[in-house]
Amino acid sequence: MKKILNDPYQYVDEMLAGLCSAHPELYRQAGEAGRVIARSEKIKNGKVGIVSGGGSGHLPIFTGYVGQGLLDACAIGDVFASPSVDQMADAMREANGGAGVLRLYGNYGGDVMNFDMAGEMLEMEDVESSTVLLADDVASASKQEREKRRGVAGMVYAFKIAGAAAEEMNNLNEVTRIAQNAADACHSVGAALTPCTVPQAGKPTFEISDDEMEMGMGIHGEPGVWRGKIKKADEIANEMIDMLLADMDLTSSSRVSVLVNSLGATPPEELYILYRIVKSRMEEVGAEIVMPLVGRYATSMEMTGVSFTFCELDSELEKLLKAPADCAFWKVG
Amino acid sequence: MKKILNDPYQYVDEMLAGLCSAHPELYRQAGEAGRVIARSEKIKNGKVGIVSGGGSGHLPIFTGYVGQGLLDACAIGDVFASPSVDQMADAMREANGGAGVLRLYGNYGGDVMNFDMAGEMLEMEDVESSTVLLADDVASASKQEREKRRGVAGMVYAFKIAGAAAEEMNNLNEVTRIAQNAADACHSVGAALTPCTVPQAGKPTFEISDDEMEMGMGIHGEPGVWRGKIKKADEIANEMIDMLLADMDLTSSSRVSVLVNSLGATPPEELYILYRIVKSRMEEVGAEIVMPLVGRYATSMEMTGVSFTFCELDSELEKLLKAPADCAFWKVG
Amino acid sequence: MRLLESRMITTDSIKTAATKIAQLMEESADELNAADGLLGDGDLGITMVRGFREIIEVRDSLPDDVGMALFQCAKAFTKSSGSSYGTLLATGLMSVAKKKKGQQEIQVEEISALLDDALDAMKQRGKAELGDKTVLDVIAASSQAAKDQSDGSSVLKAINDAVTSTIDEFRSRQSKIGRARIFSEKSIGLDDPGMLAFRKMLEALS
Amino acid sequence: MRLLESRMITTDSIKTAATKIAQLMEESADELNAADGLLGDGDLGITMVRGFREIIEVRDSLPDDVGMALFQCAKAFTKSSGSSYGTLLATGLMSVAKKKKGQQEIQVEEISALLDDALDAMKQRGKAELGDKTVLDVIAASSQAAKDQSDGSSVLKAINDAVTSTIDEFRSRQSKIGRARIFSEKSIGLDDPGMLAFRKMLEALS
Numbered sequence A, B: 001m002k003k004i005l006n007d008p009y010q011y012v013d014e015m016l017a018g019l020c021s022a023h024p025e026l027y028r029q030a031g032e033a034g035r036v037i038a039r040s041e042k043i044k045n046g047k048v049g050i051v052s053g054g055g056s057g058h059l060p061i062f063t064g065y066v067g068q069g070l071l072d073a074c075a076i077g078d079v080f081a082s083p084s085v086d087q088m089a090d091a092m093r094e095a096n097g098g099a100g101v102l103r104l105y106g107n108y109g110g111d112v113m114n115f116d117m118a119g120e121m122l123e124m125e126d127v128e129s130s131t132v133l134l135a136d137d138v139a140s141a142s143k144q145e146r147e148k149r150r151g152v153a154g155m156v157y158a159f160k161i162a163g164a165a166a167e168e169m170n171n172l173n174e175v176t177r178i179a180q181n182a183a184d185a186c187h188s189v190g191a192a193l194t195p196c197t198v199p200q201a202g203k204p205t206f207e208i209s210d211d212e213m214e215m216g217m218g219i220h221g222e223p224g225v226w227r228g229k230i231k232k233a234d235e236i237a238n239e240m241i242d243m244l245l246a247d248m249d250l251t252s253s254s255r256v257s258v259l260v261n262s263l264g265a266t267p268p269e270e271l272y273i274l275y276r277i278v279k280s281r282m283e284e285v286g287a288e289i290v291m292p293l294v295g296r297y298a299t300s301m302e303m304t305g306v307s308f309t310f311c312e313l314d315s316e317l318e319k320l321l322k323a324p325a326d327c328a329f330w331k332v333g
Numbered sequence C, D: 001m002r003l004l005e006s007r008m009i010t011t012d013s014i015k016t017a018a019t020k021i022a023q024l025m026e027e028s029a030d031e032l033n034a035a036d037g038l039l040g041d042g043d044l045g046i047t048m049v050r051g052f053r054e055i056i057e058v059r060d061s062l063p064d065d066v067g068m069a070l071f072q073c074a075k076a077f078t079k080s081s082g083s084s085y086g087t088l089l090a091t092g093l094m095s096v097a098k099k100k101k102g103q104q105e106i107q108v109e110e111i112s113a114l115l116d117d118a119l120d121a122m123k124q125r126g127k128a129e130l131g132d133k134t135v136l137d138v139i140a141a142s143s144q145a146a147k148d149q150s151d152g153s154s155v156l157k158a159i160n161d162a163v164t165s166t167i168d169e170f171r172s173r174q175s176k177i178g179r180a181r182i183f184s185e186k187s188i189g190l191d192d193p194g195m196l197a198f199r200k201m202l203e204a205l206s
């Protein structure tokens, strides 16, 4: 959990400056405090805008996914902290092409309050908007209380699918409906082996001993389902898959995209070891894996651990998932 | 440095199985022991084949870069260990489209011995071949003894450029010449903050205290230039850039691609913080940055640290660097 | 103190109040950060300081329309930080602002009802309930205490007392919302930092 | 022992030798791993075991052409592992194989020259020099000891003695090649594992 940084209080601003100077053809810093990242080109007139936002420290989430076929703008908070209402409002202004703005982000109390308030502020500026929340972490609440779940890596699918729907010039109602379907289609669970360090705090987000892991842990270190000795890769994979399958109704005619995601430090080598089990369990169910994603798509800086997301696709979602997309972290098509 | 694995002795084979089952449209397992990864489609007749090879644990290097506009095949050893002669010979057989094979890999004693021997074996099968070694780590030997340097992240450029040259149906001499130019154009240096764990060894590759870093360290933990207290990001960046610039002759008409690379655990947030300095130092020199790469291109599993590679481009190299390429870890164009 | 000595609140009294609160917040930042740090991310002091600094920025240009003045304050407060408390306070201010838009004064008799409005808006914004051990509980108590009061200084004293006894009453209870919820058990015996920040603001006015 | 008791080496004596060495390597794996582990990656025992297992796989089908037989052995040895030692041994065998291709026997008098051939090939392959404290040094000593010998058992004893005294002589020197180079200082006082493995092979034949 050692970090390479300057002043911890400049971590986010320096990161954003670097991001935009490395990829000026993709990203543009906007907003009064520079805490909004928008696409380098202004939004097309008549296109529904898609904004997201949340704490820093999760690259490519959230900021990284600003790009063609993905987000239009993003508000960025300090590491693991909500952006301010103003930053969210600025992001919405950037994403306003006159056809309304969808707010698409994770279900965290502070983010929800701020984005709701930003929405009200934009309403006063006659910008129509809607909200779709990601609440895909099955370990954070029961299926009956799905709306209380945390939003985790399922965001990747929601960004991709909603982004494609907006790119096809659907109206705000349509984009919102599709984004909600994408959000509902996602089921995720994570397991962490080490914490990470929030620069401003300067110490690990939680403590865990050298031979322990925590199943079901949230991406900020929120408590999980159990903590105990590190299990073998195949056991970990099977346990996570059990949780996800129990939450879904997959059949032999289902089509599912799977995301085997590193929380940061866990290398792709280990993700591929886990993927074997995902593949064979899906074969058991008879469900077809579509466009599997293996890599670092939603992280917590240098945290060691993995998450799985299963996204059940209907033909509409599948087509949009496969549509072209382009950002510094992910190219499709 | 906690790992998610099953039997440490199966780490590599399970990883390869997972890789190929996740991306069957890209990768195919070949060779007697499955320790060769080739493109899913057989090599085009008359195309020069490009093979690489080396120890596992560096994804995307080496295996990950098998793909269109990149490598044709790759021999994979255990973590941080050379592949066998036989595996290398098998990789060369996969990459043989009748126009000869270029062996393009890093300058490590065991790898060189084995690849040379594999080359001799293939000579007996009338397959023409050549060798280009990456020796880009400026911290591992002086400029006068450049041929003794270790090969590190510069491989990414060499794979990309040589791969594009072969895709354009140049002959073996031409591809070899261009690959050698690419290798010569690369200058790299790394700094490590934590070690990683080789599965079969079960313990970290080296020891370093919580507040220390090592400048110039190799990707397997080979000794560096100094070890001391962790410096600030900007100081680290400047020191690494000083080493690289001292080794090159950049002028205000130079065009350079820069790779700001994570050794594994270091998150992209911190790479972008470092990139700011690369950018401003290049501006000082007056050299133009072309297609900057920021991310995890050459790693040591969960090692914390970074490397910089500067690749000085002439118009031929630049054109080939920008040519299309496609693998699970990197898409260009 | 011009805010509640008399029987009404004007933009002038808002300006004075903002100045006093801003000053006390600068002095109390560490204390509030520490209280928040026991259960949350320890940023409540920073939130208050930054928020009131932003209000001070707009203070001199606040309009006489007391509704619009409060609206400007609410907007200023949301600028600085992304913390829950800032957004909740701004939400409360905004709801009062909407009610009073176009008017130049707030009567003491209106305070209780306006606090109820703020409370409703904040409940909706934060999806919390009374009893969850948050700032909402001291606002509810304040509204109750302000009822049937018609004098500036007595209403302030009544609110102050109600807030203090609410804090005392809740000390032994569990937090059910926000970051503190994760450490629900740990919250027993500790004061809710949002309640403490509310009392600090009152303190500045007393 | 049929290999060197008589005055020549045939494919039959190669088969017997391979069997005996393979057996001793199984017993000595831990010892060689440990020796390699002190300075390198601790895999030398595994390398030897796996290499000789592969040779045993092809043993029964080795041709009478002693050159081709050695060529098959060399190829078999490279199959299993990527370690330096395996490739170097195979390189040495291959160079002898090339020389003896088309013949059915190796005369004891030829041994010294063939070892020199192997040595040259191995030097070229590994880019090491004599004196670097590697297996090359014991092979050079072996070649020297084999010179002017014409009897199978005496040449083996001479080589054995030369190897042992070379190991003794190099113990206090520094390794200059391979993984051990990184720990050059540490190598003082320790035997080079590649030399030890070479002696083990001779031991199996004695």
Ligand SMILES: Nc1ncnc2c1ncn2[C@@H]1O[C@H](COP(=O)(O)OP(=O)(O)O)[C@@H](O)[C@H]1O
Pocket (backbone or CB within 6 Å): A109, A110, C036, C040, C041, C042, C043, C044, C047, C082, C083, C084, C085, C086, C088, C122, C125, C126, C127, C128, C133, C134, C135, C136, C177, C178, C179, C192, C193, C194, C195
């Ligand atoms: N959803 C909510 N509803 C009501 N009050 C809340 C809510 N969330 C937090 N609070 C109040 O805010 C205080 C914490 O504020 P703050 O430090 O800004 O939160 P955070 O840093 O977690 O965003 C709590 O003590 C509580 O009084």
Ligand SMILES: Nc1ncnc2c1ncn2[C@@H]1O[C@H](COP(=O)(O)OP(=O)(O)O)[C@@H](O)[C@H]1O
Pocket (backbone or CB within 6 Å): B109, B110, D036, D040, D041, D042, D043, D044, D047, D082, D083, D084, D085, D086, D088, D122, D125, D126, D127, D128, D133, D134, D135, D136, D177, D178, D179, D192, D193, D194, D195
């Ligand atoms: N370049 C070289 N030239 C000659 N001998 C070498 C060379 N490299 C290694 N050796 C010999 O091989 C031995 C180590 O073998 P091995 O364990 O297979 O190496 P590694 O595991 O490092 O590839 C050394 O003790 C030394 O005798």
Ligand SMILES: [Mg+2]
Pocket (backbone or CB within 6 Å): C036, C040, C041, C042, C043, C044, C083
């Ligand atoms: Mg807080």
Ligand SMILES: [Mg+2]
Pocket (backbone or CB within 6 Å): A081, C041, C043, C082, C083, C084
């Ligand atoms: Mg906060």
Ligand SMILES: [Mg+2]
Pocket (backbone or CB within 6 Å): D036, D040, D041, D042, D043, D044, D083
């Ligand atoms: Mg070894």
Ligand SMILES: [Mg+2]
Pocket (backbone or CB within 6 Å): B081, D041, D043, D082, D083, D084
């Ligand atoms: Mg080895």
